[in-house]
Amino acid sequence: MAVKAVLKMGEKSLLERSREVEQFNTAELDQLVNDMWDTMEQENGAGLAAPQIGVNLRVVIFGCESNPRYPEAPAVPHTILINPTIETLSDAMEAGWEGCLSVPGMRGVVSRYTDIRYRGFDPQGNPVDRIASGFHARVVQHECDHLDGILYPSRIADMRYFGFCEELEANEYMSVQTNGSNPAETTPAV
Ligand code: NI
Numbered sequence: 001m002a003v004k005a006v007l008k009m010g011e012k013s014l015l016e017r018s019r020e021v022e023q024f025n026t027a028e029l030d031q032l033v034n035d036m037w038d039t040m041e042q043e044n045g046a047g048l049a050a051p052q053i054g055v056n057l058r059v060v061i062f063g064c065e066s067n068p069r070y071p072e073a074p075a076v077p078h079t080i081l082i083n084p085t086i087e088t089l090s091d092a093m094e095a096g097w098e099g100c101l102s103v104p105g106m107r108g109v110v111s112r113y114t115d116i117r118y119r120g121f122d123p124q125g126n127p128v129d130r131i132a133s134g135f136h137a138r139v140v141q142h143e144c145d146h147l148d149g150i151l152y153p154s155r156i157a158d159m160r161y162f163g164f165c166e167e168l169e170a171n172e173y174m175s176v177q178t179n180g181s182n183p184a185e186t187t188p189a190v
Pocket of ligand 1: 099100101142143190
């Protein structure tokens with residue numbers, strides 16, 4: 001186990017563009033990915049980007065089982081994605097609650113493309129090429145934003161829909177955006 005500290009918003013390196021991975025199938029890359037899984041598991045996250053543990057390389061991981069705690073967050077395959085690119089498959093966007101391990105205890109409503117194709121590589125350098133929609137597509141867009149130094153609060157269009165989980169739970173109007181569901185209870189941090 002190598003659980004790393006997750007950097008929090010305010011840390012300058014979270015705002016940097018991360019570098020491409022140039023060498024695959026290395027012990028260093030395997031170690032990075034293992035540390036990321038350990039850290040994500042420890043923090044109960046559904047995704048993590050390498051810059052969140054202080055490594056500015058274009059590496060993200062994500063995945064979650066379907067969990068009754070997160071009824072609006074269906075299972076996402078456990079995936080390691082290196083040097084990712086995203087192609088949008090339609091102009092359709094959907095507003096939904098998001099959380100981030102680098103912005104602990106908060107949730108905000110962000111619009112994301114509903115249908116995407118993402119491509120990249122696994123740690124051995126094998127290509128990854130998938131079509132994703134809904135929550136799966138949202139997580140990929142959130143994680144890839146980290147690689148360009150973008151944290152989700154800068155994508156919130158209406159700052160009334162940004163707040164601390166505890167307060168959001170106590171304020172019913174906050175739930176309207178997601179059909180009455182509770183943002184803190186339905187949104188895993190990524
Ligand atoms: Ni995040």
